[in-house]
Amino acid sequence: MEREFWTIKEVIEFFEVDEQFLADLEEEELICPVCSDETRDKIFPAEQMEKLRLAKILVDDMGVNLPGVDIILRMRQMMFDMREQFDEILEDFARQMQKRFEEKP
Numbered sequence: 001m002e003r004e005f006w007t008i009k010e011v012i013e014f015f016e017v018d019e020q021f022l023a024d025l026e027e028e029e030l031i032c033p034v035c036s037d038e039t040r041d042k043i044f045p046a047e048q049m050e051k052l053r054l055a056k057i058l059v060d061d062m063g064v065n066l067p068g069v070d071i072i073l074r075m076r077q078m079m080f081d082m083r084e085q086f087d088e089i090l091e092d093f094a095r096q097m098q099k100r101f102e103e104k105p
Contacts, residue, residue, distance in 0.1 A: 005043040008033075015056055022052075028066045030055055030073065 006014070011022065025031045031052055033042035044052070051073060058064040058072060 003046055005034075005045060006049060007041060007043055011044055011049075011052065015052060017052075017056060021056075021059075024066060025052065025055055028070055030066065030070055 008019065008022065011017070012019065022031070026033060031044065031048045033044045033048070054073060054076075055066075055069045058069045059066070064072065
């Protein structure tokens with residue numbers, strides 16, 4: 001998924017979803033399309049496609065309702081954020097340890 005933007009038609013074809021599913025996701029603010037200046041049609045930024053893919057799996061394969069999808073996607077993002085913070089803490093710790101080893105004679 002290296003494209004910058006996706007049209008509604010492209011999303012429907014690629015993910016095999018219907019327009020109502022997209023409308024429901026948009027209504028629940030799970031995905032946020034933007035309007036194209038050229039055509040005035042809604043287009044979806046590429047970063048929204050991963051959310052859409054996960055929402056489709058959760059709904060179709062796991063039977064999760066849209067409020068549940070919202071919770072899962074938020075928790076997933078929180079986990080990514082926490083992992084990033086943890087990595088920063090570990091990197092800082094490693095720098096401090098390296099500095100201490102270099103200071104000792």
